[in-house]
Amino acid sequence: MTYSPPAVWENTVSGGKFANINSPTAGARHDKDLPVGEHPLQLYSLATPNGVKVTVLLEELLEAGHDCEYDAWLIDISEGDQFSTGFVDVNPNSKIPALFDRTKGANVRVFESAAIMLHLAERHRAFLGESRPEMLSWLFWQMGSAPFLGGGFGHFYAYAPEKLQYPIDRYAMEAKRQLDVLDQHLEDNEWMAGNYSIADMAIWAWYGQLCLGRLYEAAEFLAVHEYEHVMEWAKRIDARPAVRRGRMVNRTFGDDESLKLPERHSAKDFDR
Structure with a gap:
């Protein structure tokens, strides 16, 4: 059937996976604070490709000896966690990953995966390439x-x-x-x-x-x-060992239970 667009678009049920979280409007949909751990870096994410980028980098930095311990909290996008007031405060675009950096008393939010990666790599002067x-x-x-x-x-x-x-x-x-x-x-x-x-x-x-x-x-x-x-x-x-660990963080899906680590708060969590 050929679709003829109307003069003005109207929102209709789109169907398909994730249809329940799609909306033409931004902003919070429910009140909920984000959890906060003990480390300076607080990551709120899920092990989609965009989330994996950041956890791989954090694990690579740690393996290379950099001081960047972090807490990684699960954001279940299928349940709409990204639309809480707490998450919208750290990322007004309601997409994972998002980071609060409290290093040296700061309280800096960073969102968009490339921005987070640049922020961390530049701070530690690592993994910036030859050019x-x-x-x-x-x-x-x-x-x-x-x-x-x-x-x-x-x-x-x-x-x-x-x-x-x-x-x-x-x-x-x-x-x-x-x-x-x-x-x-x-x-x-x-x-x-x-x-x-x-x-x-x-x-x-x-x-x-x-x-x-x-x-x-x-x-x-x-x-x-x-x-x-x-x-x-x-x-x-x-x-690379750090890549395998990074893939595990905030992962809740898939058949391989050994690759699932919904939250990460220390290196010891991988031992489980």
Whole structure:
């Protein structure tokens, strides 16, 4: 059936997964304070790709000897936790991840995953790549490109109430183009910006996990094996102990119970 848009759009029930939390308006929907732990860094997140970016970085920083202990609190987006008054105070956009940084008595909020990663990497002068302009370029490439992979391809391929060929084809083409961009770059480069950096972590959380079969069950559909340089890069990152820990934090879904750590308050939590 062909859709003819009305003169003025009106909100209707969209259906599909997460339809119950979608709304054309912003702001808090219920009163609830956020929990606060003992560490200077208070992270409020979920182990989606955007959340994994930050927990991987925090675990990498800790493994490298930096002082950045953190509490990671679960935000269950399916239950609408991101619309509490407490969460909206730290991120008015109601998206995970969000961070309160109380280092040295400050009370700084940081939201958007790339902003959090830059904030932490710059503070510790770590994982900034050999070329800062190159690292920033790839970091923001990820921020601009991944919505086509997630909100575009992922939504219509995995979550929409019905399968429609046009949007799936449209976004599959773009997802494969993006993978080809990465593959051509990684053919001549071990890492995205000279050495392992936050650009690698951010891109891996989306595209690396896609190639490893962890997003949308779409690896075969997108023929990810064609991107051999991306696959090699994704496996190198996946083998890092800090990356495995970062994947676990704020994770409540999946069949592997050993990868689930809904909250993280110290390194000892991984022992459980």
